[in-house]
Every structure is written in structure tokens, then in C-alpha cells.
Amino acid sequence: MTSHIQKGLELLHKAWSEIxxxxxxxxxxxxxxxxxxxFSGTETGYKKAIIIQxxxxxxxxxxxxxxxxxxxxxxxxxxxxxxxxxxxxxxNQSVNEPFTHSADPYVSNPYRVPRFDVxxxxxxxxxxxxxxxxxxxxxxxxxxxxxxxxxxxxxxxLGLKRWIADKDVNYPLPNRASLSKITEAxxxxxxxxxxxxRLQAVVAALFQTLANxxxxxxxxxxxxxxxxDSSAKKAGDVxxxxxxxxxxxxxxxxxxxxxxxxxxxxxxxxxxxxxLMFIVRARRPFEKESELAMFEDICTTQFSSxxxxxxxxxxxxxxxxxxxxxxxxxxxxxxxxxNSLSSQKADISHKWAWSKIVKAL
Numbered sequence: 001m002t003s004h005i006q007k008g009l010e011l012l013h014k015a016w017s018e019i020x021x022x023x024x025x026x027x028x029x030x031x032x033x034x035x036x037x038x039f040s041g042t043e044t045g046y047k048k049a050i051i052i053q054x055x056x057x058x059x060x061x062x063x064x065x066x067x068x069x070x071x072x073x074x075x076x077x078x079x080x081x082x083x084x085x086x087x088x089x090x091x092n093q094s095v096n097e098p099f100t101h102s103a104d105p106y107v108s109n110p111y112r113v114p115r116f117d118v119x120x121x122x123x124x125x126x127x128x129x130x131x132x133x134x135x136x137x138x139x140x141x142x143x144x145x146x147x148x149x150x151x152x153x154x155x156x157x158l159g160l161k162r163w164i165a166d167k168d169v170n171y172p173l174p175n176r177a178s179l180s181k182i183t184e185a186x187x188x189x190x191x192x193x194x195x196x197x198r199l200q201a202v203v204a205a206l207f208q209t210l211a212n213x214x215x216x217x218x219x220x221x222x223x224x225x226x227x228x229d230s231s232a233k234k235a236g237d238v239x240x241x242x243x244x245x246x247x248x249x250x251x252x253x254x255x256x257x258x259x260x261x262x263x264x265x266x267x268x269x270x271x272x273x274x275x276l277m278f279i280v281r282a283r284r285p286f287e288k289e290s291e292l293a294m295f296e297d298i299c300t301t302q303f304s305s306x307x308x309x310x311x312x313x314x315x316x317x318x319x320x321x322x323x324x325x326x327x328x329x330x331x332x333x334x335x336x337x338x339n340s341l342s343s344q345k346a347d348i349s350h351k352w353a354w355s356k357i358v359k360a361l
Contacts, residue, residue, distance in 0.1 A: 008059035008087040035159035037132040046133035054153040061149040065140035081106040096352040169351040171338040174361040177330035205336035213325040216243040235271035245274040281314035
């Protein structure tokens with residue numbers, strides 16, 4: 001039979017995986033407001049507490065979500081402190097430590113109480129933050145349903161994800177950066193599907209690295225991968241200016257098709273772009289072999305109209321860029337990928353993944 005602690009750890013991992021996937025998880029607006037009040041506060045212990053108590057409640061919905069100690073006098077009490085040490089601690093470490101590591105999250109006095117309830121309020125310095133945390137725990141106690149208790153845990157982890165979305169991530173740069181190692185690191189990062197987010201960040205970082213190395217490139221901009229180019233007022237996924245031209249780059253981690261090429265050309269012409277580059281990371285550049293001849297014809301026609309069009313394999317393009325900038329430039333590139341992920345408001349999971357890869361170099 002699965003123990004309460006084992007099930008709690010499994011549910012924490014399951015809920016975090018659920019909100020970190022590509023599927024959209026529906027948000028409960030009223031509960032989200034209660035949760036966000038806790039995460040926007042300064043007391044880290046309350047943030048941990050609502051996760052721990054929600055996980056305990058999800059593992060056994062019959063338990064009192066406000067109980068902190070076994071044998072507190074109520075029928076549904078449980079040892080939340082030991083539960084926290086064996087569930088929250090390993091889970092926190094496995095998900096890149098959104099909270100500073102602590103072997104005992106409930107070691108301090110505010111959490112070494114029989115029950116987290118209004119009787120504790122007078123002893124708390126930040127009473128408003130205490131009230132917010134208490135409101136969340138009281139909400140958890142409004143159900144004894146397995147499904148609802150798990151949903152509450154998911155909603156709290158969504159709140160955590162919102163809270164850490166804009167947090168800085170450290171990218172520990174290596175002392176040296178060979179071309180082969182950086183190429184391998186980049187390939188590892190891009191091998192995970194991200195809807196184009198990671199590839200766009202890498203390409204923007206390559207252009208920024210060229211600019212930092214002295215190439216005449218300015219005003220590099222990379223729109224959020226999910227925003228429409230037109231609404232973001234961008235001619236492509238990445239845009240910039242050089243001394244002689246206005247550039248736009250369309251970045252694809254799959255083969256192009258004719259409709260995409262034509263749409264990109266129309267955007268480029270509207271934005272007065274002089275040079276349009278397609279950077280493709282795929283086994284073949286187009287979905288259909290016949291489209292390559294179409295592309296060449298379009299390039300000839302558009303050149304006569306004043307638009308230069310280029311098609312580059314990502315692997316070739318990145319190798320040339322990272323060769324031109326030298327070893328110092330390659331170290332800069334590692335940092336610029338992180339900056340690009342932040343500027344396009346990429347999910348924190350992508351930042352953590354890049355940090356882990358850079359750290360291993």
C-alpha cells in the first residue's frame with residue numbers, strides 16, 4: 001500500500017509535470033488570487049507551507065490541511081513536518097530549487113505549532129501575510145474529494161510558476177569554450193521540443209554575439225514566440241539593422257512551406273526590410289522537394305524588387321557565427337542565450353535547462 005509520504009511526493013511531481021507541459025491548465029481565478037497574495041509576500045515560509053499542506057491534503061483528502069503535528073487533539077491531524085522533509089525537500093531539489101535548499105522546511109517556530117489557525121495570528125509579525133496563507137489553507141479544507149484536493153495542489157503550483165516566471169537564473173560560464181563543446185551544448189538544448197522558443201532564443205543570441213564582437217549590427221529584437229509578428233510590430237522572429245541593411249530572420253525548427261515563405265515576404269516588404277533570412281533547423285529545408293525550386297524563383301523575383309532573401313541551415317549558420325567570434329565570443333554567446341530567453345519571456349523551464357547545460361561545460 002502506498003504511504004502518505006510516497007503518494008504526496010508522487011502527486012507533487014505529477015502536478016509540476018502537468019503545469020510544465022505544453023497543454024494549457026485552466027486557472028481558478030478566485031483561488032489564484034488567494035495563492036498569488038501568498039507568493040507576492042516576503043515570508044518564504046508561507047510559500048512553502050501552502051505547497052506542503054496542499055500536497056499532504058491531496059495525498060489524503062480526509063486530513064486537516066491546517067494540521068501541523070500528529071496528535072494535536074483532532075482526529076485528522078498528521079505530522080506535516082516529517083512529511084515536508086520527505087516530500088517537499090526532494091521535490092524542490094528535483095525542480096531546480098525554486099526555494100533555497102533546507103533539509104527541514106518547518107524547523108522555525110512559526111511552523112512548530114499544533115495547527116495553523118487564527119489562534120497563532122497574534123504571535124506573527126507580518127499578520128497580513130499570515131492571513132493570506134491561512135485563507136489558502138482554509139480553502140484547502142473545504143473539500144475531502146481526491147480530485148478537488150489534487151486540483152488545489154495544481155493551482156498552488158501554478159501560482160509558484162507565476163511567481164518565479166521573471167526570476168533571474170544564473171548561468172555559470174566555463175573558463176574556456178571550444179566550438180565543438182558549444183555546438184554540442186546548443187544541440188542538446190534544442191533537441192527538446194519548445195514550439196520554437198529555444199531556437200529563437202539561440203538565433204537571437206548568435207546575432208547579439210556578432211554585435212558584441214564588433215560586427216555592425218544594432219537594434220536586435222526578438223518577439224515572444226507566441227505573439228503575432230504583426231501585433232509585436234516585428235518583421236520576423238528576430239530583426240536587426242546593419243550599416244547597410246534592415247534585416248529580418250524567420251526561425252523554424254521544422255521544414256518550411258510555400259505559404260510561410262510568401263507570408264514572411266509580405267511582412268518584410270510592409271516593414272521595409274531589405275534582407276530576409278530563413279534559418280531552418282530540420283533535415284530538409286522544405287516540406288516538399290518541389291518547393292525548393294519555387295523558393296529559388298521567388299528569390300530571383302524579389303531581388304529585382306529590392307528584397308534579398310537567404311536560406312540557411314541552422315547548423316551551418318551557427319558554426320560560422322561561433323567561429324568568427326572566437327573563444328571569448330563563444331562564452332558571450334552562452335550568456336546571451338540566457339538573456340534572450342529572459343527578453344522573450346520564455347518559460348522558466350527553458351532557463352533552468354540552459355543553466356544546467358552551461359554548468360556542465
